[in-house]
Amino acid sequence: MSHDSILLTPGPLTTSLRTKLAMLRDWGSWDVEFNNVTASVRHSLLKIVDGEDTHIVVPLQGSGTFSVEAAVATLVPTSGHILVLDNGAYCKRAAKLSTLMGRRCTLMPFADHEAVSPAALGEKLAADSSITHVVLIHCETGAGVLNPMQEVADVCAEFNKGLIIDAMSSFAALEIDARKTRFDALIAASGKCLEGVPGMGFVFIRKEVLDKCAGQSQSLAMDLYDQHAYMEKTGQWRFTPPTHVVVALAEAIAQFEEEGGQPARLARYTRNCETLIQGMAALGFKPFLDPAIQAPIIVTFHAPAHPNYEFKRFYDAAKSRGFILYPGKLTQVETFRVGCIGAIGPVEMEQAVHAVALALKDLGIPSGAPA
Ligand SMILES: *Cc1c(COP(=O)(O)O)cnc(C)c1O
Numbered sequence: 021m022s023h024d025s026i027l028l029t030p031g032p033l034t035t036s037l038r039t040k041l042a043m044l045r046d047w048g049s050w051d052v053e054f055n056n057v058t059a060s061v062r063h064s065l066l067k068i069v070d071g072e073d074t075h076i077v078v079p080l081q082g083s084g085t086f087s088v089e090a091a092v093a094t095l096v097p098t099s100g101h102i103l104v105l106d107n108g109a110y111c112k113r114a115a116k117l118s119t120l121m122g123r124r125c126t127l128m129p130f131a132d133h134e135a136v137s138p139a140a141l142g143e144k145l146a147a148d149s150s151i152t153h154v155v156l157i158h159c160e161t162g163a164g165v166l167n168p169m170q171e172v173a174d175v176c177a178e179f180n181k182g183l184i185i186d187a188m189s190s191f192a193a194l195e196i197d198a199r200k201t202r203f204d205a206l207i208a209a210s211g212k213c214l215e216g217v218p219g220m221g222f223v224f225i226r227k228e229v230l231d232k233c234a235g236q237s238q239s240l241a242m243d244l245y246d247q248h249a250y251m252e253k254t255g256q257w258r259f260t261p262p263t264h265v266v267v268a269l270a271e272a273i274a275q276f277e278e279e280g281g282q283p284a285r286l287a288r289y290t291r292n293c294e295t296l297i298q299g300m301a302a303l304g305f306k307p308f309l310d311p312a313i314q315a316p317i318i319v320t321f322h323a324p325a326h327p328n329y330e331f332k333r334f335y336d337a338a339k340s341r342g343f344i345l346y347p348g349k350l351t352q353v354e355t356f357r358v359g360c361i362g363a364i365g366p367v368e369m370e371q372a373v374h375a376v377a378l379a380l381k382d383l384g385i386p387s388g389a390p391a
Pocket residue numbers: 030031083084085086088110157159160161186187188189209
């Protein structure tokens with residue numbers, strides 16, 4: 021086949037031809053033309069969260085995790101104490117990187133099929149005054165749970181704690197309003213719901229906390245304070261920028277705005293998610309999550325109970341029809357995941373369900389019903 025498979029994954033994801041074509045030019049990192057693209061991307065990003073008056077945004081080279089690590093290193097002093105609200109794999113990753121960087125870190129465990137509890141957070145903060153920062157994953161991509169961001173932010177504000185939000189898989193699809201939701205830092209990346217290509221993250225930082233961040237990072241390359249100061253002074257990135265990723269993101273943002281911004285993107289992803297869940301239900305598949313906490317980003321399905329099921333063979337059979345599925349990330353139950361994000365619509369989701377039906381047939385599995 022000469023065309024690309026449809027990526028039903030949480031990034032990299034399927035991008036539009038316009039976004040891909042934007043990468044066919046070389047750019048000098050010192051050149052004013054490229055610096056104008058960077059400035060316009062930063063301006064557009066701030067607009068998406070209505071953070072122009074209260075926040076700055078700092079882009080950083082690398083995958084999303086690089087920006088999470090940079091945010092923790094820049095925001096949290098080495099004497100700080102981080103509480104991670106843990107309902108999945110990305111929460112555990114945030115805790116691990118915090119610990120590796122020498123920050124004291126406590127995990128507050130929740131089940132991976134439940135949202136984290138703002139009330140329990142309140143009790144914890146009342147009981148332990150040593151906690152300085154809370155880390156929340158907005159959409160836990162591990163299972164696809166939507167966590168209560170506003171309520172968690174309200175509790176952190178009440179106790180005057182710093183809040184760092186990993187909004188990697190929700191930014192640009194779910195509503196985030198910096199005027200309404202108080203956070204110290206919020207992290208997202210180019211290759212998720214903005215439908216750019218992977219290669220850069222960006223961190224929104226509240227202006228009030230920025231000055232306190234000077235000299236706090238133990239890392240040179242991951243110091244967002246320095247990255248921001250240099251960019252403000254020169255208009256340039258501190259080190260070699262991912263030029264093609266930046267121009268592709270600018271083009272992806274133009275399409276995002278033309279589509280109608282975040283509400284339109286949420287509406288499309290919601291239709292994608294509904295089409296997927298309905299189609300899969302007709303084949304016997306059951307989603308892992310209660311619909312009340314299912315974000316329209318990625319859906320975890322229980323694996324079929326049939327003894328012929330094996331993820332690798334199932335994956336290959338769907339791939340041969342042009343659809344790339346995603347393995348499950350849960351330790352207790354056998355699952356697989358299907359992303360609803362990217363430059364795709366309900367038509368692609370219907371075709372994906374058809375590919376899954378054919379994959380079941382290949383494997384001799386009459387129904388996707390779980391045990
Ligand atoms: C994708 C994602 C990340 C970043 O993962 P990378 O592989 O480093 O891009 C972080 N947190 C969440 C919730 C994500 O979905």
